Amino acid sequence: xxxxxxxxxxxxxxxxxxxxxxxxxxxxxxxxxxxxxxxxxxxxxxxxxxxxxxxxxxxxxxxxxxxxxxxxxxxxxxxxxxxxxxxxxxxxxxxxxxxxxxxxxxxxxxxxxxxxxxxxxxxxxxxxxxxxxxxxxxxxxxxxxxxxxxxxxxxxxxxxxxxxxxxxxxxxxxxxxxxxxxxxxxxxxxxxxxxxxxxxxxxxxxxxxxxxxxxxxxxxxxxxxxxxxxxxxxxxxxxxxxxxxxxxxxxxxxxxxxxxxxxxxxxxxxxxxxxxxxxxxxxxxxxxxxxxxxxxxxxxxxxxxxxxxxxxxxxxxxxxxxxxxxxxxxxxxxxxxxxxxxxxxxxxxxxxxxxxxxxxxxxxxxxxxxxxxxxxxxxxxxxxxxxxxxxxxxxxxxxxxxxxxxxxxxxxx
Numbered sequence: 001x002x003x004x005x006x007x008x009x010x011x012x013x014x015x016x017x018x019x020x021x022x023x024x025x026x027x028x029x030x031x032x033x034x035x036x037x038x039x040x041x042x043x044x045x046x047x048x049x050x051x052x053x054x055x056x057x058x059x060x061x062x063x064x065x066x067x068x069x070x071x072x073x074x075x076x077x078x079x080x081x082x083x084x085x086x087x088x089x090x091x092x093x094x095x096x097x098x099x100x101x102x103x104x105x106x107x108x109x110x111x112x113x114x115x116x117x118x119x120x121x122x123x124x125x126x127x128x129x130x131x132x133x134x135x136x137x138x139x140x141x142x143x144x145x146x147x148x149x150x151x152x153x154x155x156x157x158x159x160x161x162x163x164x165x166x167x168x169x170x171x172x173x174x175x176x177x178x179x180x181x182x183x184x185x186x187x188x189x190x191x192x193x194x195x196x197x198x199x200x201x202x203x204x205x206x207x208x209x210x211x212x213x214x215x216x217x218x219x220x221x222x223x224x225x226x227x228x229x230x231x232x233x234x235x236x237x238x239x240x241x242x243x244x245x246x247x248x249x250x251x252x253x254x255x256x257x258x259x260x261x262x263x264x265x266x267x268x269x270x271x272x273x274x275x276x277x278x279x280x281x282x283x284x285x286x287x288x289x290x291x292x293x294x295x296x297x298x299x300x301x302x303x304x305x306x307x308x309x310x311x312x313x314x315x316x317x318x319x320x321x322x323x324x325x326x327x328x329x330x331x332x333x334x335x336x337x338x339x340x341x342x343x344x345x346x347x348x349x350x351x352x353x354x355x356x357x358x359x360x361x362x363x364x365x366x367x368x369x370x371x372x373x374x375x376x377x378x379x380x381x382x383x384x385x386x387x388x389x390x391x392x393x394x395x396x397x398x399x400x401x402x403x404x405x406x407x408x409x410x411x412x413x
């Protein structure tokens with residue numbers, strides 16, 4: 001039986017299973033008189049019961065022989081606000097009026113946002129069990145997994161609003177990449193790809209433009225992502241930095257035909273070195289470095305030909321991959337050093353992905369797609385709070401963009 005209850009004799013226990021069965025619509029759960037509001041009210045009142053017991057040093061009906069006896073003195077009602085709306089709570093009183101509840105401080109019209117505390121812990125990647133333990137330790141209240149799930153499910157409306165928000169008309173740089181997760185689907189564990197777009201706007205500020213969930217990474221899905229970006233207001237992308245997925249550049253250019261495509265050099269190097277024998281790796285990397293570290297595309301291509309002359313017979317597949325992808329691998333050679341170091345790799349987005357992994361690593365398998373979306377959204381919101389400064393040397397970078405992409409930065413002004 002799923003319940004939320006306070007330790008000790010704290011009043012009635014809500015039977016989740018029975019209450020949830022009565023809910024037929026979202027309004028029954030999240031509405032003005034919905035179950036979630038009742039559960040939050042119930043949990044807050046039980047926390048205050050635990051607080052006053054601790055304050056007085058005894059249970060509700062216990063008495064002690066002291067010179068100055070301190071007894072409970074009924075309750076007072078107070079209307080508080082929460083993220084699910086207003087409701088009345090019964091605040092316990094003592095005769096000497098010394099008790100001050102922590103969860104709802106005196107003269108505070110907004111409750112301690114108990115639900116937001118749960119959402120905040122969830123956003124940090126804490127498991128349901130960890131959240132239960134934290135609430136038990138701090139407030140002396142036992143909450144069920146169902147309760148935690150219902151609280152965090154409220155963010156799904158925010159997810160939809162965020163995913164459909166209007167975007168800027170032009171982004172100087174957009175990074176696109178996918179992360180992969182395991183999700184349960186009809187009793188099976190399946191792979192899901194989370195398609196992520198990170199944009200840098202004209203002020204040099206980073207933002208996650210959206211996260212889309214698909215069955216597997218593919219150029220066709222990325223085409224749909226690009227079309228959605230356009231529907232949401234994006235008219236131009238100057239530079240798109242991507243991995244080496246086949247068909248990816250074509251998908252982007254079909255929606256944003258003037259966008260320059262830069263395939264991640266680091267990804268190309270990683271994919272290449274996988275096929276090199278251990279005894280050859282050090283020498284091969286030494287010969288490969290002049291290809292992507294060259295001062296110009298012409299010199300880089302000459303060095304690629306030298307690489308082929310030495311290693312072509314032994315590692316023909318690797319050399320062919322560099323030739324086949326050269327058009328998009330060599331894009332960064334067109335630009336000055338300030339821009340080159342920002343676009344030649346997708347490390348900016350990979351850094352975000354690493355932070356997101358820290359949040360999701362406690363969940364080896366997500367129960368469904370909705371749970372994955374919820375976790376990625378909350379993790380993203382937590383990360384975005386830290387993005388308060390523009391990209392380093394952005395003044396120099398945007399000045400170069402204004403010259404190299406004359407007129408395009410002024411789109412929509």
